[in-house]
Amino acid sequence: AGETVTVTAFTAQAGKKEAYFKDRALGDLLDELDYASQKVEVRMVDFDRDRLTAEKLGVTEYSTVVVQRGQGRVDLKDREMFKRIGKGTDRQLEFKGEGAVNRALAQLMADHKRVVYALVGHGELDPESHDPGGLSEMVGALDQDDYELKRLDFVRQRDMPVPRVPDDASALLVLRPKVQIPALEEDLILAYLATGGPIAIAVDPDSPVPSLLGRLGVAIPSGRVLDKLLVFPYPDRPVPRYKSHPITKDLSDDSLVTVVSGVAPVQSAVPPIEGVRATTVLETSRDGWIDRGGELVNGQGVYEPGLDGEGPATMAIALDISPASGIVKKRAGRVLVVGDADVFTNSLLQEGPGNASFALNSVRWLVGDEGRISVVGRPAAVRRLALTAEDGEQ
Numbered sequence: 001a002g003e004t005v006t007v008t009a010f011t012a013q014a015g016k017k018e019a020y021f022k023d024r025a026l027g028d029l030l031d032e033l034d035y036a037s038q039k040v041e042v043r044m045v046d047f048d049r050d051r052l053t054a055e056k057l058g059v060t061e062y063s064t065v066v067v068q069r070g071q072g073r074v075d076l077k078d079r080e081m082f083k084r085i086g087k088g089t090d091r092q093l094e095f096k097g098e099g100a101v102n103r104a105l106a107q108l109m110a111d112h113k114r115v116v117y118a119l120v121g122h123g124e125l126d127p128e129s130h131d132p133g134g135l136s137e138m139v140g141a142l143d144q145d146d147y148e149l150k151r152l153d154f155v156r157q158r159d160m161p162v163p164r165v166p167d168d169a170s171a172l173l174v175l176r177p178k179v180q181i182p183a184l185e186e187d188l189i190l191a192y193l194a195t196g197g198p199i200a201i202a203v204d205p206d207s208p209v210p211s212l213l214g215r216l217g218v219a220i221p222s223g224r225v226l227d228k229l230l231v232f233p234y235p236d237r238p239v240p241r242y243k244s245h246p247i248t249k250d251l252s253d254d255s256l257v258t259v260v261s262g263v264a265p266v267q268s269a270v271p272p273i274e275g276v277r278a279t280t281v282l283e284t285s286r287d288g289w290i291d292r293g294g295e296l297v298n299g300q301g302v303y304e305p306g307l308d309g310e311g312p313a314t315m316a317i318a319l320d321i322s323p324a325s326g327i328v329k330k331r332a333g334r335v336l337v338v339g340d341a342d343v344f345t346n347s348l349l350q351e352g353p354g355n356a357s358f359a360l361n362s363v364r365w366l367v368g369d370e371g372r373i374s375v376v377g378r379p380a381a382v383r384r385l386a387l388t389a390e391d392g393e394q
Contacts, residue, residue, distance in 0.1 A: 005040045005105060007033055008066045010047040010059055012078075018093055021385040022063050022082060025095040033101070065097070067104040074104035074144065079254055084387065095383040107146045114170040116142060116363060117152035119189075123178025125202075125341055127151055132347035135175070141349065141356050147363060149173075154185050165192035171366045174210060175202045176341030186212045193321075196331025198366035202341040205264040215327065216319060217269030217276050218337050225263040225313045225339065226301040227288035235300045236262045240282040240315055247281055247318065247336075247361045251354045258282070259352030264339035265290045266314050275325025281336070282315040289313060315339045318365070334366050 009030055012022035023044075030042035045053050047062050057066055063078040081097040118127050118135065127135045127149045139149045152172070154163040165172055165188060172192060174181075181189075190212055193199055203209055205224040213220065227238035240258055242248035251258060260282070268278035290309030291301045303311075321333040342348050349355045363369075 004069070005108065006066075006068045007040060007042045007101065008045060008053075008057065008068075009043075010045050010054060010062060010064045010066075012047075013062045014048060018082075018385065018387075021093060021095075021383075022078075025097060025383050026063070026065070026081070029097050029101065032098075065101060067101060067108060069108040072108045074107060076100050076104060083253065085384075091387045093385040093387055107144075113143070113146050113148040114367065115148050115150055115166070115168045116171045116173060116367075117150050117165065117169050118173040118175060119153075119177070119181075120151045121153045121155055122181055123176075125175040125345060130346065133342075133345050135344060135346070137346040137349040137356075138344055138359055141360060142363065145360050145363075154188060164188055165197060169197060171198045171200065171363060173200045173202075175200070175344060176204050176207050177210065178207065180208045181210055183211075186210060190215065190327075193327065193333050193335070194329050196328055196333050198334040198336075198368075200336040200338070200362055200366060202338040202344065203264050204339075204341050205262055207264075207341075213337065216321070216335060216337075217273035217278070218317065218319070219267045219269070220339065221265045221267060221290060221309060223265060223290040223292040223309060225265050225284060225288060225315055226291040226303075227284040227311070227313075229285050229287060230300070231257070231259055234261070238263060238284050238288055238315075241285055241312070243280045243283060245279055245281050245318055245365075247358065247365045250361065251357055254354075256354035256357060257352065258343060258354040258358045259348050260315060260340040261342040261348060262340065263315050265309065266317050266337050266339045268314075268317055268319075273325060275322040275327070277320045277322075279318045279320070280314050280316075281318050282338075284312045284315070286312055334368075336362055336366060338362075 007030060009026040012019040027044055030044060033040045034042045047054055059066065061078060063081060065076040065081060067074045080100045083094050083096055084091060085094050086092050118124065120126055125133060125135050127139050128151065130136045142149050157163045172189065189199065201210060201213065203220055209220045225238055229239045231237035231239060237259060240260055242252040272278060288311035289303045290313050292308050316338040319335040321328050321335065323329060327333065343355055344359050349359065
């Protein structure tokens with residue numbers, strides 16, 4: 001509990017207009033941290049002149065901040081410390097470092113990891129698998145964010161006299177079962193949801209659809225989602241459009257693409273079920289549609305009226321469930337439904353610029369952890385630097 005935290009900040013690229021603003025903001029933050037706690041050691045490193053320290057820490061980018069405590073470490077990139085906001089003559093560079101560093105400190109100082117369970121036993125994605133379709137990369141990403149991803153197998157749950165979702169579960173993931181989940185096990189999942197337990201459910205085109213989705217007012221229509229806007233050169237990778245939601249806010253702000261592959265459409269009930277509020281998280285552009293097996297032209301799908309479903313097509317929705325629904329009891333519940341399980345797998349988590357963030361943000365939203373509590377330091381005034389159009393292109 002008494003371990004010292006070390007915060008190492010590397011300077012910006014010298015000679016650029018932003019460099020003075022960035023280095024001053026980072027320096028002020030280090031002074032603030034040093035003043036606020038005797039258990040925090042800070043240092044500013046000149047990235048160009050002290051390459052030995054940069055190489056020792058494995059830092060390859062300007063304005064990186066490394067936060068360390070014992071064996072734990074969080075690296076904060078330039079884009080997490082600074083953001084460009086506004087357009088035209090109002091374009092500015094804003095310092096976001098206080099919040100980013102405080103979240104890292106909260107993560108490193110947590111006494112224990114929260115547990116997220118992934119259901120297995122029906123062909124779901126497996127946290128212990130290092131194969132392209134496994135979740136070992138997600139295990140690592142969640143571990144960095146202070147979550148532990150464990151398998152949950154109701155059949156082999158020998159440590160409990162009656163099978164149930166364990167009491168220490170912060171969230172439950174049901175990621176693309178290959179066979180139908182037995183009714184008894186679906187009842188166990190619904191019982192967990194009834195207590196306010198958050199759940200993420202991912203399906204693929206033609207994979208079995210958990211029947212509990214119908215209870216939530218969610219349908220998975222036949223076909224697969226396509227769009228004229230694709231990740232080159234893949235005909236089955238439509239580029240998602242982010243809708244306004246906490247899961248996608250940072251991804252949208254930073255224009256980070258989340259790569260999906262072979263996506264099933266997701267639809268919420270119209271009219272909605274009382275007490276269930278559905279918010280679209282991912283959808284296609286206006287040129288997207290639900291393809292139902294038409295001919296390929298030059299290797300790509302083509303929208304065929306009368307056969308295909310009109311777009312834009314929804315790929316993921318988030319459900320906020322109140323006790324008025326009768327599904328949950330005293331506490332509100334959260335459910336995320338994604339029409340693609342690949343988005344969480346080893347094959348795409350590192351390939352897609354936004355995939356790891358989408359996975360982490362999904363878990364954060366599910367457990368109500370959109371913001372981290374400040375641990376060290378106090379909120380500082382927002383700092384902004386006005387940029388010209390030329391500066392914004394650098």
